Amino acid sequence: MARPVWTGVVSFGLVSLPVALYTATDSHTIRFHQLQRGTADRIRNRRVNERTGDEVDLGEIVKGFDTGSEYVIVEPGELDDIAPGRSKALEVSGFVDLDTVDPIFFDKTYYLGPRGEQHGKVYALLQRALAESNKAGIATFVMRAREYLVALKTEGDLLTLHTLHWADEIRDPHTEVPDLPGKAEPTAAEVKTAHQLIDALTTDWNPDDFHGTFQEKIKALVEAKAAGETTEKAEPAAQPTGGLDLMEALRASVERARSPKDTGEKASTSQNTRSGKKTAAKKRTGSSASGSLKSLTKAELYEKATKAGVKGRSSMTHDQLADALSKGR
Structure with a gap:
């Protein structure tokens, strides 16, 4: 059984629900080790004191903010002390129509579960109300010394928490993307044929119909090279x-x-x-x-x-x- 990455209390109005947050997705990325070319020697990253050259234990490392003239040291406990609700509260500030939240704001998804069977009724009430109203609760909370803007919504019979990008994190496409069409207009016939x-x-959305093939090709490449064989190259773009x-x-x-x-x-x-x-x-x-x-x-x-x-x-x-x-x- 998975361990929660965060525990706390979701509150909306005067209603409070103790919850646990669980990671909802996995990455299937194939990872390679770094080696020195021509050898089987691993390359490892180490935490080294740049003045002495000595390796430093993780427990001896603290956070320091550079003011220009000196470093101000901040301990982990001090970050928790200034966090809203001491990092254990997720207070819904309001509910919005889910369709009004632009998909570009969504970042990472977490499963949200009740912390204890005795809280099942409150959990089920919030889940059903959000599902029937097609709304999402907007809130902020702190996890691992970072504040997140989140949307609390339903997926099937459970509650999910989606971290959102802050508004100032969304880049303006007109300043980021060169060669946008501008005044170029397709003809009516071209638009009709495109429709x-x-x-x-057009087909039905079924995520099970899709799976990544690039990771499979990497595995095939590794197996072929290990056996001294060659693999076919991909079709050109x-x-x-x-x-x-x-x-x-x-x-x-x-x-x-x-x-x-x-x-x-x-x-x-x-x-x-x-x-x-x-x-x-x-x-x-x-x-x-x-x-x-x-x-x-x-x-x-x-x-x-x-x-x-x-x-x-x-x-x-x-x-x-x-x-x-x-x-x-």
Whole structure:
């Protein structure tokens, strides 16, 4: 059973609830040791007195604030003494509509549990009230000598605590991000086709459908190198759409996104009627396999030309791309 990272009291109005805070997430990052190149010697970080060069025990290290002329030493207990509620209180200052909290403010998630079965009713009351009202309690509290702004909300049948960024920690994107579109405006047709692409790619959110593959590739790389083998390199990144007509790329994307569903429906119809007619998707596949490149869209031809390294492809028409590919240029 996990140990709480913080214990204290949540209070709203005159109601108080003793709680324990638990870490909600794990990191699956693969960690490497630092070694000196050409050896198996580990490199370790040590706490060293910069004047004497001697290693210092952790218990002998204190916090010091540099005033310019001297260091002011602050003990851990002194930080607790000045913390709101002596670091044990989480007082809800108000409740807000959850939908009004911009996702950019959310940082880390914790599970919040009652500290003792006798507090189960108060816990259940707060959880149900927040769930039915779709609101979050906003509060501040101190943990490990740091003050946090937090949102108290529900996830299923339990309470969760989400640390939030302070307003002055959110950077202005217009000063941080170069080359924002500015006055560049897409055409109405491009916007309409983009909506069609989004609709075609819309699916239900199920986090279990996703898992990180990069960590698996790192493991495979390590295993292959240990066995003296080589691993395949990843596919190169997609080329920018700049050299290709945007509208053509959008239409090709919509067609590709819809093709699995359409192919299945048409194949079923064809099998039921036994007409012997092939679906459009099957025709395209058969034509492509037989070398009829002109049955492909310009976007598909351009993608193949990019992989084949066809020179001058950005200025070619549909038929010119097909001819260049067929000649192996």
